[in-house]
Amino acid sequence: MTTGVKSRLHAKTRLGDRLFRSSTLLSGVIILAVLAAVSLFLVLQSVPAFVAPAGSLPAGATNFWDYVGPLAFGTVWAALLALIMATPVAIGIALFISHYAPRKIAQALGYVIDLLAAVPSVVFGLWGATMLAPAAQPIYAWLNTYMSWFPLFGGQASGTGRTILTAALVLAVMVLPIMTAVCREVFLQTPRLHEEAALALGATRWEMVRTAVLPFARAGIVSGAMLGLGRALGETLAIAMVLSPAMVYSFLLLTSINPNTIAANAALQFPEAQGIGINTLIATGLVLFIITLFVNTAARIVVNRRKAYSGND
Amino acid sequence: MSSMQATSSANNSLTAGMLPRGSVWLILFASWIASASFFGVLQLAGITSHFSLIGAVVCGTLLFDVLVYVVSRLVEGRRKALDRLVTSLVVTAFVLALLPLISLSFTVIAQGAPRFDLEFLTSSMRNILGPGGGALHAIVGTLEITGMATLISVPIGLLTAIYLVEYGRGHVARFIIFMVDVMTGIPSIVAGLFAYALFAVFFGPGVRSGFIGAVALSVLMIPIVVRSSEEMLKLTPNELREASYALGVPKWLTIIKIVLPTSLAGITTGVTLAIARVIGETAPLLLTAGYTASMNYDLFSDRMMTLPVYVYVQYSQQGPNVSDFVNRAWTGALILILIVALLNLTARLVARIFSPKLSR
């Protein structure tokens, strides 16, 4: 039987080990420091804008929240539109690659969709402004003429097609690859056991997907959507190049008077900005940072909760 | 499930009540042709100004969806009809994603080709107000700034990943992982604003340089490097570490001489992909490195042009002859995409060729 107290092992640590370990820890701490610095400097440079007297802010806004309000609205509205358009398509594509396409080419098809992810946003902006907007304009005109009873299609149709709907379309194409990738992974992880059980009962392919795949993937789809949302909220150039902006709150999709987003506005105004104008733009950046922080944290929580329940990693 | 009696006794009873093979394709083409005729009639009758191909295809596909559901429901039953409809929707979704890809590829190549010449690759925009000029200053700027960003990000990112995988176990490690996750979500423009704000405090407002741009890119790059390196290090089988310890090799030498060389190919792939991700970032560079028409080889002073910003500036600040500028923008876009494609290809090749064959 054991007697006495258990003594901890005290192995002599070597100098090399201590040095190396410290340097790796230092790198980790640098990352923490960078993040702290980001927050600190953003806040420091934003404060003048928060307390600025009326009239000194750009665009004649009376106070900062007046200025950032339409921008925040535009950011969320454009991202939401993109999400609504992209989510069903992403689920469809992911289902196609995981369950409908011939097995041999499925992986290749996945690569093809991933190609979209490699295109820089400025190229999307160029394409959106020069190809998509002019092509969409006649459709907008048609919708505006024949379906203006639908609240979102009202107002005066844009002559160039550079509306928030076009911008949201480009955003949707940009977030499609990441959402598809997440959904695809989740669909492929469906236990074959459940799929085969459904098929053995005489289910059609769609019924098998509906009973075995989609319920299993529910949380994964949500997390993919939130990651896409986070990406869309922060997108700058594509919107800056496609949208013809104004500082308004507007839900109308087809007009040339569109709310701008925080990121696009900052990109457009920053090169010429001075003094309090710069502080204001930085303050809007801080607001954007907080919004995306919120969305991404929520996405992580959803992902982690799913991991705990599904039992696989 | 309703099924019709087999009328011909030569038929397999299991195929009873099914649409004959190829009938779906038949319905598809019929719908497209019908829709195209409809739109053709519209144009001939003068109602629409030109033949809308998009309209024809969209209406044709919608018509197909309705038809196939109805026909299938009549012949095969509700469940199979729904199945066929869903199959059509799912394929449509995929094609929908291909459309922008194809359109993009075509456009970039077609519009970028005219100015893809030697002059473009060897001259800057100095003193150019109309046609001519090039993007040499942008290409050099992109290479220098991205190179510096890599120089900053890779050591920090790799060492942090080593800490997380080999040493970290408690609260500190978990906190670092959480913060890396937060960092992955920083919008690119916020990274640019931060880098600007940081240097503005020390050097005054209005400061611009390539180095600040590199710092902004590092903020975006570091979390990518940490994540991918962490994955690669975790993939190294633990047995190799144990074999090394059993030979009496200390931990730090084990990491440097065994773990890192084994995962080197994977880490290189990850770094290359990270470079491909940030090389196309415009917003942070617009704010920090600014834009200029002249060559600038000095990272630490003055504005420096980069390829994505070049594309943006050519498009947004057009001179009297619009097509000159738009053409340059597209050629710049073409070069940017070529560089990104090359980086992605390199990454995959490195992974394929240099991965050590692990003995299992």
Add this chain to the structure above:
Amino acid sequence: MSKRIQVNNLNVYYGKFLAVEGVSLTIEPRTVTAFIGPSGCGKSTFLRTLNRMHEVIPGASVQGEVLIDGNNLYGPGVDPVLVRRHVGMVFQRPNPFPTMSIRENVLAGVKLNNRKISRTDADALVEKSLQGANLWKEVKNRLNDPGASLSGGQQQRLCIARAIAVSPDVLLMDEPCSALDPVSTLAIEDLIEDLKNEYTIVIVTHNMQQASRISNKTAFFTIEGTGKPGHLIEYDDTTTIFSKPSIQATEDYVSGRFG
């Protein structure tokens, strides 16, 4: 080169959980000792305390003494890395370093510790170790091929060559043949017969026939139930253990009545 091992009242912990309790035994130099027992009884855990590999697992610890020729491995201020240079180990699955050639694998123990060794000395060491592992004839013409290009049995012999290249006093083997085919197993058993002339060998095996074939003495471990610590039940000459064991539990195990 080979030394006597003496274990005094060793307790082995994973965190707070006592995995192996109160083991005491003495192993003479130049012998082969086999540890046998049912799965999960702690024989591998105990083996790994003999070269301080057990504590690589976070939270693992040990109480008691392990003496090699009188020197306590667990004395205060003892460097585990140094211990492992004197007590070598061969694992269950062959694990040659994939980024190294056969030659580099054999020299790994020397090179990784940054010890300088001249080219001729290195060549001699490679040949001697590979000869000692019965692998020389098969690989002498392809020393620069990657270590992973050998068959399973050859890889395991490469790992043995790698282990003996650092001239350990003791060689620990944790089920070295369980991942190999019967032909390779026989080859390694013959090898152990040769190696015992120079090293003290301790081998964990769940194959009783193997234990009876190659070992001089056998130690039988067992566990009363899940969640309970493992114990050393009987330790004696191999022939005695397998023909006339003194404890009933041992007899039950070797005659196949349980485990």
